[in-house]
Amino acid sequence: MLRDRSRPLPLGRRRVFRRGTGKGGAAGGGGHRRDGCGRLPRARATGAAVTGALFTPVRVGGVTFANRLVMAPMGTCLDQGGFVTDDTVAYYRRRAEGGVGAITVEGCLVSSGTVGPEPRLSGPEYVPGLRRVVEAVKPHGVTVGVQLMHPGRQVTEGPSVAPSPVPLNSVSPTPHELTVPEIDGIVADYARAARYAADAGFEYVEVHGAHGYLPSNFLSPRHNQRTDDYGGTLGNRARFSLEVARAIIGASGLPLVWRLNGTDTEPGGFDLDSAVAVARMLEDAGAAAISVSSGTWLTLQQTLAPMSVPRGHMRPLARAVKQAVSVPVMAVGRLDDPALAEDVVASGDADLVLLGRGLIAEPDWPNLVRAGRLDEVRPCIACNACVDLVGRGERAQCSVNPEAGRERTWQVKPAAVPRRVMVVGSGPAGMEAARIARVRGHRVSIWERDAALGGKLEVAGSAPSKREVLRYRDFQARRLEQLGVEIHTSAPVSPETVRGQQPDVVVVATGAVPLVPPIPGIDGPSVYDAQRLLLGEIPVAPDSRLVVVGGSATGCETAELMRAKGIEVTLVEMRGSVGRGIEAITRRQLVKQLERDGVALLTKAVVVGIEPGLVRWRPADGGEERALAADVVALAIGWRATGADVTAGLDLGDIEVRVPGDAASPADFVRAVNAGADAGLGI
Ligand SMILES: Cc1cc2nc3c(=O)[nH]c(=O)nc-3n(C[C@H](O)[C@H](O)[C@H](O)COP(=O)(O)O)c2cc1C
Ligand code: SF4
The missing domain is CATH 3.50.50.60 (FAD/NAD(P)-binding domain)
Incomplete structure (x- = not known):
């Protein structure tokens, strides 16, 4: 069992300096990680190594995956005009370095008429870029596949098409009802895209047949209201998926993974019994594996469970499909708890585990877990900031991993001259600034007015639905301690404190304070x-x-x-x-x-x-x-930034000052952490 990290660390184990303890110990060397100037430290056994089922090879079609961990397909918005970029290549290379068994590259559009922010495989011109991704990933012993997708009516721009003219919701356009020749054309698009995937060197293809996209939309008894061969009975609603599956296998010869909803979780929608039946049909059609997910754009809290949803909520869906088919089954859904992931495979509920957001947050998850270094796994807190950004067409970023989305340029270089850095405030920006500055070799102290590190993390983590935030707070606190950052809690900072420390740089990360508008009675006793x-x-x-x-x-x-x-x-x-x-x-x-x-x-x-x-x-x-x-x-x-007031009040003279995060401009965690990282990188 993993230690419950939502509880604060025992104080005795922290390197903590309380108010009045002066400078405390010198900043000693810490166990640097990969971003610690490019070195991976020797393995420290901080938890039980998870080596049982998770790190055994498995065959999918004719291909062997080195272990049971697959990077889930996840849009990055790192492409430009449908072409993958150097940023895309670096993003996938970084995940491959982390020891995952296979990577399914994000959904690529198969039809030239479709518009969207995704990369494309709708023409031969997209092959060279994707080949670069394959070439970056394969040397790390990772099997690499690509997801093929047609969004159907789930689009934010361009043509919306569907089996029936049923809009997604009241503000969506009515989709064009596909004719049979148009359906044939889309089937051919999938087959052609699969051939391009083979040309690019991919070792398998996955069809995005879940989440309400076109194949999934065809499967839905609620949204598919056709009366021809593609609507009505389950067999008819599955016809499009089966035609696509056969066409891809015939055209490319690659093993086909089919991503299928175990349920749409919509009233009157595609359900688990139907999913089990369709999984069998897909197996008969030649699919090499079934990847079981759930939800549509109408029920995204199912697909992309926020932190309030318990881990493993889709596991029963995978189990039901696994019991019905003989090809490998993949499970998904916040399975980034090592013990849970191991149990999913060991119990036979699924053959493989997809890691999605867990790998955005911690690309080294597989290697760290394999080595038993569980304490070093940076936890994804399922805040969905990454999804939010990608959904708005912005590059993927992460609330806990500032490297995410900027792997190509991310360098935590040793500082030319180590400097004495004083970080005032230990919220998300302050802790990340302190961590990065320390990793770069600066002598860093962090000062928190309250009794525990965390600032706004501590506040947010008090809410029942946001407890996960405390796991990240504890992770950061542990890292700072391990790195040898001087930690001062219950330690408000005054001009005298600063003078006593004689810092070269002060990072003012004091966050924001509540706005108090001039409402009569607002200063009342209750x-x-x-x-x-x-x-x-x-x-x-x-x-x-x-x-x-x-x-x-x-x-x-x-x-x-x-x-x-x-x-x-x-x-x-x-x-x-x-x-x-x-x-x-x-x-x-x-x-x-x-x-x-x-x-x-x-x-x-x-x-x-x-x-x-x-x-x-x-x-x-x-x-x-x-x-x-x-x-x-x-x-x-609302909030008011404190940076300017605190800086003025501390009378910092000509000391270099950095003001990251909410202290400069109140925003969200993802911006605060990334701004903190930038502050640490800039010193
Ligand atoms: C930023 C982001 C983009 C995603 N894009 C895709 C996609 O292109 N295709 C797909 O099938 N699923 C996509 N997903 C869903 C993931 O594959 C996965 O099912 C989901 O994140 C749940 O797994 P997790 O809890 O391990 O993150 C995306 C998820 C995220 C976070
Ligand atoms: S942004 Fe949030 S949900 Fe996305 S990977 Fe990072 S921590 Fe997880």
């Missing part, structure tokens, strides 16, 4: 910063009525935590919906949770005054003033 409720600093009696003002992430998290304690909660937001700034999938899940828990959501409501026992508000679009009963009021209205 009005608090919501963060204080999250941290448990303000006891709220269970029979209280709490009004949370502001439906931002902090507001929603406060409402969630307080409601879980039985408190009656109303969340008031001036905009039309709550969860502003939260990634869309996480937001959908959180809002559902709040509604299920009975949190009253009052939107388009402007708070105009606070008095003892009540909050006065007015509809945002005008109308009469009304009142809500409130024993306690929590404010989560």
Whole structure:
């Protein structure tokens, strides 16, 4: 069993300097990792090595995968105009270096009429670029395949096509209903793309037959309303998939992996019984493996489970398919817990485990797990920032791994001259700045006003749905300690502290403080910063009525935590919906949770005054003033950067100053961590 990392490290094991301890120990050498100036340290056994089932070879079609770990296909938006770039090549090379058995390169568009941000395999001109990916990956002993996709009606631009003219949702265009000759044309597109894949040197192809894309859309009894040979019975709805499968195998000779939904998780949608039957049909058609996923664009919280969803939620789907077919089966869904991944294979629920976001966060996951260095695996917190960025057509980045998406240029070079660096504030930006600066050889201290490292991570991790954030906080704290960063907690920094430290560089990573707008009564006795409720600093009696003002992430998290304690909660937001700034999938899940828990959501409501026992508000679009009963009021209205004030207050003179993250401009974790990394790289 892995140690529960959501609990803070025992203080005795930390290299901690409390207030008044002066400079503390010198920054000693730490066990540098790959980004520690290019050296991998000798293996340290910090956990049980997972070597049983996970690291045994397996045959898929005629090809041998070196182990049971497959990098899941994941769009990166690193391509340009459909052509892979040097950034794409570097991104996949980095994952191959980490010891994964196979890599399925992200979904590539097969039809020239389709528009999207994905790379393309719709013409021979795309082959040389993808061949470079293959050549970068294969020398590392990794089997490499590519996913072929046709988005159907799940597009944000360009033509939308589907088996039936059923729009995705009320704001989507009605898709064009494919004619039989058009269907034949798309089948031929898949076959041609598979030939290009073989030309590029790929060793297998995967069809994206899941997640509501075209083949999956055909399978759905809810969305496929055709009355011809491609609609109606399951056999008819599966016809398109089977034609594609046979055409690809015939044209390319490559082993075919079919990505299939175990369920669409939509009412009246494609379900597990149907999935099991279709898996058998695909096996009969010659598929070499079935990769089982679930969800569509309408149920993305299933496909891309946010951190509130328990790990392994799709495992039963893989198990059911595995029991029905004799070809290898792949499982997916937050399986980046080493013990869980091992168990999925060892138990026979699946033959292979897909690692998606876990490999964005930690490319070395396979090698570290194999060596038993579990403490060094940087945890993906399933925040979905990567998905959010890619969904908006921006390059993939990660909230915990600043190298992600910039592997080509990422270099953590030793500093020419080691300098004394003082990092003030230990939120996401401060900890990452300290880590990178220390890895580069600077002498680094980090100063936290509160009793534990973490800043905003500590606050966010208090909410039941965001506990995972604390795993990352603990990981970072452990890294800083191992690297020999001086850690000062309960240590506010004054001009005297800075003078005593004599730093060459001060990193002001003090984050942001809550905005307090001029609302009458806002300074009343029962009005608090919501963060204080999250941290448990303000006891709220269970029979209280709490009004949370502001439906931002902090507001929603406060409402969630307080409601879980039985408190009656109303969340008031001036905009039309709550969860502003939260990634869309996480937001959908959180809002559902709040509604299920009975949190009253009052939107388009402007708070105009606070008095003892009540909050006065007015509809945002005008109308009469009304009142809500409130024993306690929590404010989560917005943030103000602290960097400029803190810098001025510390009287830093001509000391070099860096102000990363929220201290410069309040944003989200992914920007804070990346800004912290940039600060550390720039010193
Ligand atoms: C940024 C991103 C892009 C993705 N793009 C694809 C894709 O192109 N094709 C696909 O089948 N799945 C795609 N997925 C889904 C993943 O393959 C995988 O099923 C999902 O991330 C769940 O696995 P995980 O919990 O290990 O991350 C994507 C996921 C992410 C995070
Ligand atoms: S951005 Fe978040 S979900 Fe994506 S890999 Fe990084 S930690 Fe995981």
